[in-house]
Amino acid sequence: MKAIPNPGPDQPATALNPWFKEGAIASWPICFGYIPIGLAMGVLASQAEIPVWAVAMMSILVFAGSAQFICVAMLAAGASIWAIIFTTFVVNLRHFLMSSAVAVHLSGLKRRFLSLFAYGITDETFAVNMTHFKKGNWDPLRAITVNQLSNMAWVLSTVFGALLGQFIPTGAFGTDYALTAMFLALLLFQLHDIVYVLTGVTALVIGVAWYLLIPGHSYILGASISAASLGYFCKRYREQRR
């Protein structure tokens, strides 16, 4: 059963200006959202004594907000490099689903383009591009413009935050709450129906118990995999009863 999904609605536009302009307009809310988070991330990094050039290197090589925050927190707590890389893998595994979903709209394109596009898939660029693709007025060039402009905003704001951070005392203006607030907002945007709420509550309960009982950072993987599996069985149970 090899179903081939519908090809993307359009191919790249030939005129240069419209796609860049429309991509830039669509990326504006993302860039605006990245600036405070990027600044906060840069400030935290500089307070954890990570040099400015390392912050730039991290933002360019990783480009993932939550994983970068976690990296800074884990470096500050003295975690090993392998533990940080493993946690990053677990935290960013969610992009697998986003990449699969967006692939439907990018079929038939050159693999070089796809490889560059993959670099810019984040929670926010994915959400914005999928919304536009579903409306039908979107194409790969507009989408990758959103990705790359968001990336630029992220790199610049984290570096600026790192420069600024040397002059700001630790935790000033609630910077130590930026990550938590971002998680809360992203979580809220994800709660599509009761199964998602149930999965979230389960992950909270298991997460607290796992964190209290087992040392280290395994609670992230343990709680999220068990909660998603439980949520999946609830979803199936609901679908079968209908």
Next chain:
Amino acid sequence: MNFFDYFFLFAGMGLVTYIPRWLPLFYLAHKKLPKWLVDWLSLIPVAILCALLAPILFTDQSARSFELGKPEFLVAIPTLLFAVRTKSLGGTVLVGMGLFWLWGLLPFSA
């Protein structure tokens, strides 16, 4: 940590971040994932976010013990309400930071 320690760390993080972003686009663009995998993966973001939040909201992280009603949890309530009303990521981050900062300034919270 020197240049190579940082480079190794960030290149490793970058690689494990890039592969899940890249693999489905590169290979699965013309195939369909099995429904069970799509369903399961769709629950992963919520589960990960809650797993990350759990100790922040409900435990004392220095003593690694259960704690109910800590400032992180109390500030989370109005922050969530703001997110519900505005649907704004950047705005929610700013409001959360602001409220947490103000809480720290209160006389009884020292």
